[in-house]
Amino acid sequence: MKKVTSILLICFLLLIGCTSKQEEVVEREGVKQVYTKTISGSGYTNKLTLSGNIVPTEVVKPSFKIPGVVSNILVNEGDVVRKGQVIAQMDQxxxxxxxxxxxxxxxxxxxxxxxxxxxxxxxxxxxxxxxxxxxxxxxxxxxxxxxxxxxxxxxxxxxxxxxxxxxxxxxxxxxxxxxxxxxxxxxxxxxxxxxDTTIYSPIDGVILNKIMASGETTSAGYPVVVIGQINKVWAEIGVPDEYINTLKVGQKASVYIYGIDQSVEGRIDEITFLADAKTRTFPVKILMNNPDRILKPGMITKVDIQLSNGEKTLIPLSSVMHLSAGSAVYVYSDETQTVSLRMIETGEIIKDKIEVLEGLTSDEKIVIEGQFLLRDGEQVMAEEMVE
Structure with a gap:
C-alpha cells in the first residue's frame, strides 16, 4: 500500500512540473520569475496571400454567321490552332x-x-x-x-x-x-x-471546348467551339477591399500552382474597379508566361503579393497589456533587477508581433511572460528568451 502511495505522489509531482512555462509564475524566496526579450529593430515583409485559379488571357467562341447544317468540325478539344486555320464547315x-x-x-x-x-x-x-x-x-x-x-x-x-x-x-x-x-x-x-459556311480561328490558341458536332443544325451566332489563348495566362484572385488600393498594375507576384507543384513569377495585369456581387471581392489578374502550356485553365493557385517591407520595432503581441490608459509593457532593468510599467504607442500588427511607435528604445528589455501578475517597481528574477 505504501509503495502505491509513493508512486501516486511521484506522478503528482511530475504533473505539476509539466505545467506550461507561460502560465507558471515561480516564486523563489518571494521573488517572481519572469521572461524577458531585448528590443531590436526587426526586418519584416508584409505580404498578401490569396487563392485563385488559372484562366486564359483571351477566350473566343467562333460561330457561323448564317443558319444551316454543320457538315464537318476539323478540330478536337486540346488541339493547338493557328489564326486563320479552318475550324468548321457548313453544308453549302x-x-x-x-x-x-x-x-x-x-x-x-x-x-x-x-x-x-x-x-x-x-x-x-x-x-x-x-x-x-x-x-x-x-x-x-x-x-x-x-x-x-x-x-x-x-x-x-x-x-x-x-x-x-x-x-x-x-x-x-x-x-x-x-x-x-x-x-x-x-x-x-x-x-x-x-x-460564311467556313469558320476560321480568329486567334492562336487551344480548343478548350467543342460545343457542336457534325450533322447538327445550328443557328446564326451559336458557338461551335471555345478557343483560349494560353501562351500567356492569368491567375485570377479576389482581393478584399481593404487591400485593393495597395495594389498596382505591374506589381510582381509569386504564383504557386498546386497541380504542377511549382512557383511561377507573374505581375499584376488587370485590377477590376467593380467588386464581385457574390464574393464582394475585387477580381485581380496576375499575368504569367506559359510558352510550354503546362499551366492549364482551372488549375488552383496560391498567390503571394508583397505589400511592404522594411525595419520596425516589433515586440511580441502577447507582451502588450491593454489598460484603461492605453497599451503598456513592463520594462526590466538589469541594474536594479526590477520592472517598471511603461505606456507605449502601438502601430501595425504583423503576424504575432506588433509595431511600437513610441515608448521604447532599442536594447531595452521587456517582460514577455509573467507580466500580468507584476507590480510597478517590483523586483523579479528574469531569464532572457532567445529565439
Missing amino acids: SDYAIKVRAAQAELEAARLQIETEIPTKINQTKAQYELTRLTYDRVKALHEEGAAPQSQLDEISAKLILDENTYNQAMDAKVIAETKLQMAEAALDLANANIS
Whole structure:
C-alpha cells in the first residue's frame, strides 16, 4: 500500500512540473520569475496571400454567321490552332443555289441595260425628234394660213406623246441601273454567305471546348467551339477591399500552382474597379508566361503579393497589456533587477508581433511572460528568451 502511495505522489509531482512555462509564475524566496526579450529593430515583409485559379488571357467562341447544317468540325478539344486555320464547315448546297440565282439576275439586269434600254431610248428619241420637225413645219404653214388648226392640234398632241415616251425610256434606264446595282449586291451577299459556311480561328490558341458536332443544325451566332489563348495566362484572385488600393498594375507576384507543384513569377495585369456581387471581392489578374502550356485553365493557385517591407520595432503581441490608459509593457532593468510599467504607442500588427511607435528604445528589455501578475517597481528574477 505504501509503495502505491509513493508512486501516486511521484506522478503528482511530475504533473505539476509539466505545467506550461507561460502560465507558471515561480516564486523563489518571494521573488517572481519572469521572461524577458531585448528590443531590436526587426526586418519584416508584409505580404498578401490569396487563392485563385488559372484562366486564359483571351477566350473566343467562333460561330457561323448564317443558319444551316454543320457538315464537318476539323478540330478536337486540346488541339493547338493557328489564326486563320479552318475550324468548321457548313453544308453549302442551299447557299450555292442562291449564288447561281443571284448570278442569273445580275446577267439579266446587265443584258437589259446594255441592249434593251439603249435600243428603246434610241427609238423613242428618233421618233420624238421627227415629230418635233413635223410640228415646226405645220406650225409655220399654219401661221401662213396654209395649214388648218386641226392639223396643228394633231401634231402638237403627237409631239407631247412622243416626248413622254422618250422620257419614260430615259427613266427606264435609271430603273435598270438601280436593278443592276441591286443584283450586284445580291450576288455579293450570296457569295458572302458561301464564305460564311467556313469558320476560321480568329486567334492562336487551344480548343478548350467543342460545343457542336457534325450533322447538327445550328443557328446564326451559336458557338461551335471555345478557343483560349494560353501562351500567356492569368491567375485570377479576389482581393478584399481593404487591400485593393495597395495594389498596382505591374506589381510582381509569386504564383504557386498546386497541380504542377511549382512557383511561377507573374505581375499584376488587370485590377477590376467593380467588386464581385457574390464574393464582394475585387477580381485581380496576375499575368504569367506559359510558352510550354503546362499551366492549364482551372488549375488552383496560391498567390503571394508583397505589400511592404522594411525595419520596425516589433515586440511580441502577447507582451502588450491593454489598460484603461492605453497599451503598456513592463520594462526590466538589469541594474536594479526590477520592472517598471511603461505606456507605449502601438502601430501595425504583423503576424504575432506588433509595431511600437513610441515608448521604447532599442536594447531595452521587456517582460514577455509573467507580466500580468507584476507590480510597478517590483523586483523579479528574469531569464532572457532567445529565439
